[in-house]
């Protein structure tokens with residue numbers, strides 16, 4: 001049995017850090033594990049332009065633990081009002097790595113998102129010209145569509161036409177959750193990649209309802225049927241270069257999760273790599289973890305691979321029941337349970 005693995009320090013290609021005191025409480029978890037992370041822009045109000053992104057970046061850097069070399073890669077939140085000139089400004093800043101497309105109303109803080117992709121065609125052209133990747137929350141928002149089928153519908157109705165209309169645009173299918181999404185990325189153009197979260201790799205939709213309603217497993221896209229989970233594990237552990245690590249770690253105050261209308265998001269930054277290692281270990285594919293976690297994302301984004309290395313050992317540890325989170329606390333994935341892998345820290 002493998003007891004230790006050493007890999008290039010990984011990056012997180014999909015991370016929610018939030019802001020203020022709450023951000024300061026969680027950023028250390030990501031900085032301990034990852035060299036870089038794509039920082040999602042769905043703050044309240046959202047990060048819609050370069051100036052806001054640069055200011056947010058400074059707040060993140062200021063909140064980092066002493067001596068941390070963690071590099072936040074900023075993103076812009078696209079709205080119906082985003083101008084193509086903003087993309088040129090974002091590119092020129094050197095600090096904005098991508099733009100995020102939230103279909104309006106699809107997920108947490110997406111109210112100002114895009115109502116119709118046709119409206120941002122000039123912006124997508126500017127992105128294509130600037131080699132600026134488009135990150136997509138792939139779910140339709142039509143209330144008539146079953147919540148478990150919103151990703152498949154988005155693929156057929158929105159994503160396939162988008163890929164056809166912008167053949168040079170790099171697109172990341174964020175937090176892919178279905179066998180259909182996996183198939184599209186596998187068979188799709190070189191310009192299409194996908195992030196996969198630890199929770200969608202590890203849990204199917206039973207986790208939401210087994211023995212009672214489990215709000216900490218509620219996230220978007222919602223957990224899916226076991227057959228989809230199996231397709232995700234197959235994709236992540238296959239060595240295919242366009243699948244890569246993106247935790248979608250999305251902390252919410254405990255009180256906001258435990259409410260009459262609890263919000264969507266699972267917190268995984270405290271043990272991200274350990275959770276992925278568990279999945280790869282179970283699949284007998286620990287030798288493929290490095291590609292998925294540390295190489296494929298950087299290659300897709302056209303960024304250098306990290307030089308530093310990290311070590312994971314088979315050392316069981318218990319996840320705390322909660323972590324501080326601003327005025328409240330956040331309940332992490334696997335709270336109170338034992339994880340078998342542990343990331344060593346220098």
Ligand SMILES: NC(=O)N[C@@H](CC(=O)O)C(=O)O
Nearest residue numbers: 016107108219220250264265
């Ligand atoms: N994934 C989630 O369930 N929630 C994310 C938003 C998102 O990534 O869709 C959040 O910001 O809380």
Ligand SMILES: [Zn+2]
Nearest residue numbers: 107137220221
């Ligand atoms: Zn999302």
Ligand SMILES: [Zn+2]
Nearest residue numbers: 016040248250
């Ligand atoms: Zn997210």
